Amino acid sequence: MPFDFKLPDLGEGITEGEIRKWLVKEGDSVVEHQNVLEVETDKAIVEVPAPRTGRIAKINKGEGATVTVGEVLVTIAEEGEAVEKKQGPQETPKSVSVVGVLPEEEEVIATPAARAAARELGIKIEAVRGTGPGGSVTHFDVRRAAGPTGKTEDTYGPAERIPLRGLRKTIAKNLITAQKTTAFVTGMEEADITELWDLREREKRALLEKGVHLTFLPFIIKAVHHALAGHPLLNASIDDEREEIIIKKYYNIAIAVDTPDGLMVPVIQEADKKTILELSLAIQALSAKAKERKIKIEEMKGSTFTITNYGHFGGTFATPIINYPDVAILGTGKISEKPWVKNGHIVIRRILPLSLTFDHRVTDGVDASQFLSKIVTYIEDPALLFIESA
Secondary structure, eight states: OOEEEEOOOOSTTOOEEEEEEESSOTTOEEOTTOEEEEEEETTEEEEEEOSSOEEEEEEOSOTTOEEETTOEEEEEEOTTOOOOOOOOSOOOOOOEETTEEOOOOOOOOBOHHHHHHHHHHTOOGGGSOOOSGGGOBOHHHHHHHHGGGOEEEOSSSEEEOOOOOHHHHHHHHHHHHHHHHOOEEEEEEEEEOHHHHHHHHHHHHHHHTTTOOOOSHHHHHHHHHHHHHHOGGGSEEEETTTTEEEEOSSOOEEEOEEETTEEEOOEETTGGGOOHHHHHHHHHHHHHHHHTTOOOGGGGOOOSEEEEEOGGGTOOSOOOOOOTTOSEEEEEOOOEEEEEEETTEEEEEEEEEEEEEEETTTOOHHHHHHHHHHHHHHHHSTHHHHHHOO
16 A cells, blocks of 8 residues: 655754755656655755655655655555546536537645745746645745746835745754854964965975865864864863763864855864875865765764865955854965064065854863964974874
């Protein structure tokens, strides 16, 4: 008999997701373990497989709909079992005249929210393709039909409404959690990275021939790791229920990656055990996966500290938001040439702005300032990174 396939537990405490794309349609035959839809959740896209072989009898949720764990996604009929015709509204008798049956406009099935959205956006609901149960039109369908130019009016004039959904919705949720949960403070510093710049220039061509794009980020990760070893309170999280600070004895560094859909934060596991070359390869691989939306949920979990590089887009100083449940995040700004005092002389040097946001509940400004100064020491004298590395 027909089997109701419910959204399974996707792990990592995830309770809901958004249907990004159906890979099958009603009436299609599927085999066990065949992927039938894509669900976007916690910044990653997860392909959900069919739990058994059969035929898709009914799709219960359309693309764009939010579903919770345990909610029915699709009904799968057994092989050979007849697929019931979708039930629509009760049919009314067709109009009849002396010349026969008169054609009538087909009634559109739509939710009240969808009809309200259609009126708001000035869209004919009859022209919208429904993806809801029984082919009904949902408000997501209406918003999608309106496109990015769906305009409305507010009290003062023309405006545009864009649904907060998908990755952007997840980002908003995580940022609000961080802002509400942490007592954040930001400290700033500048670092003379001229020697590091020259080191990278000497080595990047040879590595590029091996397919490795050498950036400053692997060196900064190494500097962060060494600095964290002496300031462990910044490599931690807080257990609010038990009122305990959890100091991590491992170093998993998260890196913010800009994608067409928004910011994603993959994690480099055991960064302290990787060489500059290995870190470069890990950054390349994770960044590519994030931009292609092929990254796995487990590759975005378990961070102990985060680094974000807004300098790539022209920013200098900032107040980066902590990647909860971490307690600190380092922001790197745009490298620029500046007049700098060195050995009593004014010279032109390459300067990197740094911004450190930390949770004041865990540590104080003295500890955070010393930590940031330690990072500056390492990246101003990159030889120390190799001398102190295991």
